[in-house]
Amino acid sequence: MSDTSITHSLMGGKLHVYKRPGSSFWQCSAYEGGKNRRATTKEESLARAKQVAEDWYLELRGKLRSGEIKTEKTFKDAAAQFEREYEIITEGQRNPLYVEGHKRRLKIHLIPFFGPMGLSEITPGQVQEYRIHRHEKAVKERGKPPARSTMHQEIVCLRQTLKTAVRHGWLQFMPDLSEPYGKSGKIAHRAWFSPEEYKQLYEATRRRVRAPKRPRYKWESEQLHDYVLFMVNTGLRPDEAARLQYRDVTIIEDTASGDQILEIVVRGKRGVGYCMSMPGAVLPFQRLIKRNKPEDRTEPLFPKHHRQLFNTILDEEKLKFDREGNRRTAYSLRHTYICLRLMEGADIYQVAKNCRTSVEMIEKHYAIHLRTSIDIAAVNVRRERPQPVQKPRKSNPDGR
Structure with a gap:
């Protein structure tokens, strides 16, 4: 029998020394810690291979006892x-x-x-x-x-x-991951544009359309202007707007008001949803079609994000930060839509549904800082104080 088919057992059968076909070196193996462990002795001599294998086995046992080698899933x-x-x-x-x-x-x-x-x-x-x-x-x-x-x-x-x-049964129970010494996080409102600031913004983008810094920037200026108006009148997230295609938008008539609005199929972080726009989103959408002349309805409405120009205009108009120091971004246009709708008295549940978010999120991050969210009549209610009842005076027995 050749050496390649011979296996030698050591340490009471717990350690094995063997050769693989085509290899000149002896290998060693041992079943420890719930799995079979192997190593090469790098020795061609059987006697020296046995010595190396025994040293390796004893070292392996020591590492297992000290915890250097994990016997469980990592x-x-x-x-x-x-x-x-x-x-x-x-x-x-x-x-x-x-x-x-x-x-x-x-x-x-x-x-x-x-x-x-x-x-x-x-x-x-x-x-x-x-x-x-x-x-x-x-x-x-x-x-x-x-x-x-x-x-x-x-x-x-x-x-x-x-x-x-x-x-999978690799861990018996979940450790406590809560943060010690924690305190309630500050509920800060999200940066938005007040009605006056929103007017300042879209007038600035309109001026940029009429007088771009360079003629080659005219298309980008027009796109940004329509982007601002479209976002504040729809409440879309920036990533939802980036995925929006012409086939996702349909002009319909609002049966309640008779105005034209947009019905939008939204694809975003919460899957597919629907959005009904304000009438102010129709004209920007029509301008996008007229300007870009899409040959295929699968083309995106906004193929570029125009972030640099948007930030430039915010800096020029000193609108980059709100009074609390919160930085305004394209997301602030969505926040503006929500706040303006609440200020107009829209139902908070319908706003949440149209924005594909929850009432809790709107109450926590938006409505909390709007003065219109406070019912003044309920706060300033006054109750009439009951007048004290005067008891009749008792007459004296002698009639006096």
Whole structure:
């Protein structure tokens, strides 16, 4: 029998030395820690290979006892399973960018910190160490800590990964991921344009259309002007507007008012929804058709985002920041639509439905700072004080 078919057992049958076909070196293997572990001795001599194999086996046992080698699934294993499941199960239900965001958080932040840890080692204390690590790293690299929303999304990703491990029986129970010493976050309103500021903005974009800095910027100026009017009269998110195609928009008649409005099929982070615009969105849409002359109804309404020109006009008009220092972006046009509708007395449920959001979100981030959200009559109600009843005076027995 040749050496390639010979296996030698050592250490009471717990260690095996063998050769693979076509290899001149002896290999060794042992079943420890719930899995079969192998290594090469890099020796051609059987005697020396046995010595190396015994040393390797004893070192392996020592590492297992000290915890240097994990005998359980690691966070990296759970992250790989979560990525595989999440992308398949949420296909069509979650925006691909949101799914990709979780992958990015795992790759850049969570796996480098938790990856080699066994799942049972991820305790509330380790999660708090991660928060401190992220804070210190961000301050060192960028000069400021990560935003509260950024940390929230990373903890959400961590929680979903650990839930995957629980479902597969790799982790017995979920650790407490709540933030210690926490306090209620400040509810700040989102940056928007007041009616006066909105008028200042669209008049500035109109002036840019009439007198662009250079003739070749005329098309971009016209597109931006119609973009501002379209967004404030529809309440679309910027990513929804970027996906919008001509076939998604139809001019219809509002049966209640008789005005022409737009019926829009919206594709965004919450799937497919519908939006009924204000009458002010019709003329910008008609101008877009006349200007761009789409040959195919699948062409986008706004093929460019015009971010640079938009920010330039905001800076020129001193509208980039609101009075609380909140930065205004294209998203502020959506916030403006919601606030203007509430100021006009629109039903908050219908506004939420038309904007594909919740009443809770609108009450938390929009209506809370509008004076029109306070019922003055209910606040300043006055009740008449009851007049004290005067008791009749008793007469004296002697008639006096």
